Amino acid sequence: MLHSFLYREIAKNIERKIETGVFKAGEKLPSIRTICREQGVSMSTALEAYYSLEGKGLVASYPKSGYYVCQKRRDIAKPNVSTPGHLQNADATHNLVSKVFSEFDFEKTILFSVGVPSQEYLPLARLNKELHKAILTLPGNGTQYESVQGNPKLRRQLALQSMHWNGNLTEEDLVITSGCMDAIGLCLMAVLKPGDSIAIESPVYFGLLQLAKGLGLNVIELSTDAQTGIDVDALKRLAKSGKIKACCLISNFNNPLGSSIPSESKKEIVEWMAKYNVVIIEDDLYGDLYFESRRPLCCKTFDVSGNVLWCGSVSKTLAPGYRVGWVAPGKYKEQILQQKLINSVSAVTLQQEAVATFFESGRYENHLRKLRNTLCTNSLKMIDSIVRHFPEDTRLSTPKGGFMIWVELNKNCNTSKLFDILMEQHISIAPGRMFTLQNQYQNCMRLSFGLVWNKKIEDAIAVIGKELKRGQ
Amino acid sequence: MLHSFLYREIAKNIERKIETGVFKAGEKLPSIRTICREQGVSMSTALEAYYSLEGKGLVASYPKSGYYVCQKRRDIAKPNVSTPGHLQNADATHNLVSKVFSEFDFEKTILFSVGVPSQEYLPLARLNKELHKAILTLPGNGTQYESVQGNPKLRRQLALQSMHWNGNLTEEDLVITSGCMDAIGLCLMAVLKPGDSIAIESPVYFGLLQLAKGLGLNVIELSTDAQTGIDVDALKRLAKSGKIKACCLISNFNNPLGSSIPSESKKEIVEWMAKYNVVIIEDDLYGDLYFESRRPLCCKTFDVSGNVLWCGSVSKTLAPGYRVGWVAPGKYKEQILQQKLINSVSAVTLQQEAVATFFESGRYENHLRKLRNTLCTNSLKMIDSIVRHFPEDTRLSTPKGGFMIWVELNKNCNTSKLFDILMEQHISIAPGRMFTLQNQYQNCMRLSFGLVWNKKIEDAIAVIGKELKRGQ
Numbered sequence: 001m002l003h004s005f006l007y008r009e010i011a012k013n014i015e016r017k018i019e020t021g022v023f024k025a026g027e028k029l030p031s032i033r034t035i036c037r038e039q040g041v042s043m044s045t046a047l048e049a050y051y052s053l054e055g056k057g058l059v060a061s062y063p064k065s066g067y068y069v070c071q072k073r074r075d076i077a078k079p080n081v082s083t084p085g086h087l088q089n090a091d092a093t094h095n096l097v098s099k100v101f102s103e104f105d106f107e108k109t110i111l112f113s114v115g116v117p118s119q120e121y122l123p124l125a126r127l128n129k130e131l132h133k134a135i136l137t138l139p140g141n142g143t144q145y146e147s148v149q150g151n152p153k154l155r156r157q158l159a160l161q162s163m164h165w166n167g168n169l170t171e172e173d174l175v176i177t178s179g180c181m182d183a184i185g186l187c188l189m190a191v192l193k194p195g196d197s198i199a200i201e202s203p204v205y206f207g208l209l210q211l212a213k214g215l216g217l218n219v220i221e222l223s224t225d226a227q228t229g230i231d232v233d234a235l236k237r238l239a240k241s242g243k244i245k246a247c248c249l250i251s252n253f254n255n256p257l258g259s260s261i262p263s264e265s266k267k268e269i270v271e272w273m274a275k276y277n278v279v280i281i282e283d284d285l286y287g288d289l290y291f292e293s294r295r296p297l298c299c300k301t302f303d304v305s306g307n308v309l310w311c312g313s314v315s316k317t318l319a320p321g322y323r324v325g326w327v328a329p330g331k332y333k334e335q336i337l338q339q340k341l342i343n344s345v346s347a348v349t350l351q352q353e354a355v356a357t358f359f360e361s362g363r364y365e366n367h368l369r370k371l372r373n374t375l376c377t378n379s380l381k382m383i384d385s386i387v388r389h390f391p392e393d394t395r396l397s398t399p400k401g402g403f404m405i406w407v408e409l410n411k412n413c414n415t416s417k418l419f420d421i422l423m424e425q426h427i428s429i430a431p432g433r434m435f436t437l438q439n440q441y442q443n444c445m446r447l448s449f450g451l452v453w454n455k456k457i458e459d460a461i462a463v464i465g466k467e468l469k470r471g472q
Numbered sequence: 473m474l475h476s477f478l479y480r481e482i483a484k485n486i487e488r489k490i491e492t493g494v495f496k497a498g499e500k501l502p503s504i505r506t507i508c509r510e511q512g513v514s515m516s517t518a519l520e521a522y523y524s525l526e527g528k529g530l531v532a533s534y535p536k537s538g539y540y541v542c543q544k545r546r547d548i549a550k551p552n553v554s555t556p557g558h559l560q561n562a563d564a565t566h567n568l569v570s571k572v573f574s575e576f577d578f579e580k581t582i583l584f585s586v587g588v589p590s591q592e593y594l595p596l597a598r599l600n601k602e603l604h605k606a607i608l609t610l611p612g613n614g615t616q617y618e619s620v621q622g623n624p625k626l627r628r629q630l631a632l633q634s635m636h637w638n639g640n641l642t643e644e645d646l647v648i649t650s651g652c653m654d655a656i657g658l659c660l661m662a663v664l665k666p667g668d669s670i671a672i673e674s675p676v677y678f679g680l681l682q683l684a685k686g687l688g689l690n691v692i693e694l695s696t697d698a699q700t701g702i703d704v705d706a707l708k709r710l711a712k713s714g715k716i717k718a719c720c721l722i723s724n725f726n727n728p729l730g731s732s733i734p735s736e737s738k739k740e741i742v743e744w745m746a747k748y749n750v751v752i753i754e755d756d757l758y759g760d761l762y763f764e765s766r767r768p769l770c771c772k773t774f775d776v777s778g779n780v781l782w783c784g785s786v787s788k789t790l791a792p793g794y795r796v797g798w799v800a801p802g803k804y805k806e807q808i809l810q811q812k813l814i815n816s817v818s819a820v821t822l823q824q825e826a827v828a829t830f831f832e833s834g835r836y837e838n839h840l841r842k843l844r845n846t847l848c849t850n851s852l853k854m855i856d857s858i859v860r861h862f863p864e865d866t867r868l869s870t871p872k873g874g875f876m877i878w879v880e881l882n883k884n885c886n887t888s889k890l891f892d893i894l895m896e897q898h899i900s901i902a903p904g905r906m907f908t909l910q911n912q913y914q915n916c917m918r919l920s921f922g923l924v925w926n927k928k929i930e931d932a933i934a935v936i937g938k939e940l941k942r943g944q
Contacts, residue, residue: 097810097813098809101620101813116617119611119615122612124612124613124615127613128607131607131613131614131822135603140594140791140793141599141603142603142794143594143599143790143792143794144791145793178650179816181815185815185816194666194687194688195666195688207814207817210814211815214811216666216687319616320616321617321820321821322614322820322821323816323818339686341569341679343657343683344654345651345653346793346795348794349794350603350794
């Protein structure tokens with residue numbers, strides 16, 4: 001059959017070009033339309049060719065963007081499922097985090113350690129316009145306290161956006177905060193007492209660990225898979241035992257693992273936790289930054305009892321420096337409002353209004369689309385670089401969204417020591433030990449692909465690889 | 473002697489005019505220059521006349537502003553020294569605070585309950601200019617995270633301003649926060665563990681009580697005088713006993729009492745606490761709003777061991793909605809930086825820069841001078857209104873700075889019930905019970921004089937007075 005012959009020929013041709021490096025990982029491939037025109041084939045033939053390459057894991061498609069070269073997934077070993085122990089050494093975590101973030105020089109250092117989008121990726125001109133408008137229109141030009149619950153227009157926009165994950169929030173269901181960590185802090189303080197226990201994923205964002213410890217909470221780290229997230233059965237057993245009052249989950253594109261809890265597991269977790277009266281604090285900071293065809297759902301999607309406190313912010317998508325975040329606290333709204341009044345009275349007035357009118361302008365979706373494509377391409381390029389430069393026994397996560405790649409190295413590696421060596425060369429990584437209270441993940445590190453990809457970044461990955469090989 | 477005869481005549485004349493209400497409390501009196509011209513006397517005679525009236529407590533002088541009529545202080549009974557008990561009922565405090573601040577309607581309600589300056593008192597045009605400049609000059613137009621320690625220009629300006637209270641801070645000694653309560657929260661979390669005990673003034677700002685309880689701290693309320701603040705001997709005994717790890721002091725123009733700890737007592741407290749290793753968390757939010765000739769000193773002024781964490785913000789002087797505050801954490805700087813990174817990463821970028829350049833412009837002192845004069849006049853007018861309208865056995869504080877008057881009523885009064893009655897008439901007061909964890913101060917209330925004084929405000933005081941008399 002001509003059709004079948006043709007699509008195989010086209011696919012073979014592209015495959016050869018990938019193998020010989022004509023097309024590089026992360027690169028955009030010719031569009032369907034271009035192939036039709038140049039090869040004189042039908043659209044279905046061109047599509048068939050890409051489908052077969054996709055099946056082999058050679059290319060990946062992203063909606064409204066086209067096909068990209070990916071590192072062959074079968075070549076990439078994913079990190080081992082984590083098996084956290086029980087002996088905590090919080091001070092070591094604390095000291096390491098201090099060290100890594102004491103050297104915050106944006107000018108000189110390549111910051112693989114910081115999970116924020118480069119400012120080149122942000123809609124600065126439009127945001128400035130919204131700020132200027134906000135100064136003009138707000139009472140007292142933004143000098144006055146915003147209400148404790150926060151800007152109503154912003155809450156309304158967030159309620160509208162919740163439709164993307166099948167949420168049915170109203171503006172009354174939301175409380176604005178000073179970023180996502182502030183939201184999570186409010187949840188922990190409003191819902192828990194010192195001495196209470198919470199379950200979390202492991203490895204997990206160090207700020208969450210430290211915040212919980214600082215509030216006198218007992219943190220139980222659970223085994224976590226780099227693709228599917230927390231061990232659901234372990235979490236369910238713990239809930240049933242009555243030992244935990246809450247669990248904190250970074251449900252989508254987890255920091256640092258990149259894992260996402262599948263929808264059916266989310267539903268299972270929500271139902272089980274409601275049954276055993278365990279609160280779910282959901283950090284959905286990265287949910288909008290998905291690389292596949294649609295936004296992942298949230299635990300909050302399945303929440304009927306008001307037991308899920310869903311948190312987010314614009315720090316990873318629009319403007320870290322604006323300090324605008326939020327929580328949909330379910331049945332804990334009164335407690336959250338009270339806690340917010342106590343902790344900080346209200347969040348910054350001006351930026352709430354600016355983000356609200358930016359959302360109202362309808363440009364957020366368009367901006368997100370571009371940002372997602374860029375991050376996806378960056379992730380593929382970073383994976384490609386790591387595979388080429390790091391030792392052969394390296395394992396790494398291949399996240400389907402967010403900012404982070406989790407790298408697991410040979411057991412003998414010590415990334416805390418590696419950090420010191422790399423800092424001398426103005427490269428900053430996040431050592432794995434930061435992401436646990438226990439003495440583990442010393443052979444792991446978290447790398448952010450939020451930076452603008454260029455030769456300098458690529459070279460820095462090569463330097464890390466060289467140091468790793470030298471250490472073996 | 474002609475001179476002595478003349479000045480007595482002038483003084484008598486003014487006194488008569490005050491008594492007959494020609495000059496009203498809070499009103500500005502003719503300047504020295506005017507009296508010289510109109511009465512044809514020397515400057516020293518005019519001054520002598522005012523000195524004698526000042527001695528009688530009939531007028532008060534404010535530097536670079538002139539003489540004002542004050543309510544005769546000898547007629548005003550000051551509140552009794554507080555005698556806190558030991559039985560705590562934190563829930564009652566919590567619920568009352570929730571209730572009072574759930575009705576936050578700026579439009580309809582006269583908010584005697586809120587301690588912020590009316591926006592008419594703020595330098596809005598200039599602040600807007602600084603915001604626009606900041607958007608233009610900041611990297612990423614203010615979308616990027618500020619460093620954890622905060623804007624260096626702002627820290628430098630604060631260091632310069634510390635000279636007003638004989639402080640010798642450098643920019644390295646300061647950390648920027650999201651307002652003053654955020655600063656105090658950081659201090660409590662960085663320095664204390666759940667279960668630790670702290671000493672505070674009583675009555676005291678409810679947010680501090682709730683924050684401390686929320687962090688699992690044991691709060692010990694100490695007896696406090698409406699003029700001289702906390703009972704120094706009781707505090708010293710408690711420190712010596714080893715029972716407390718820290719004390720929190722609103723050292724100048726305390727909220728709600730209006731008290732200020734005298735300089736010599738501050739020095740005594742600082743030395744004693746250093747000796748017994750008790751941390752001092754100093755809330756100096758109101759220190760710049762003094763009505764007398766110079767800024768009061770701080771505990772931090774006398775701190776040689778780095779044991780005092782000094783906190784402040786622009787929320788009461790420039791812009792509550794900007795959320796810009798700070799702490800000079802002494803020897804606890806590393807802990808504070810770490811805690812800030814955990815809690816909120818960084819404070820809002822844009823407003824830090826705008827406040828810094830506003831300070832640099834040299835207009836802050838001029839603005840403060842005007843604001844102080846206005847607040848001082850408002851305080852005198854409010855005291856006058858209270859004396860005229862409230863029951864005769866009313867006791868009240870006569871603060872020498874800040875925003876607040878503390879009113880102590882007949883023992884049978886219940887200001888929590890009064891709150892409900894007044895809210896129906898769109899008047900909001902802060903019932904005394906909010907300012908303690910114990911069942912006391914039910915017969916007290918806090919009134920803010922930060923509103924623009926007009927007939928409506930005066931009438932509202934009359935309404936409160938009428939309701940109080942009806943209740944007797």
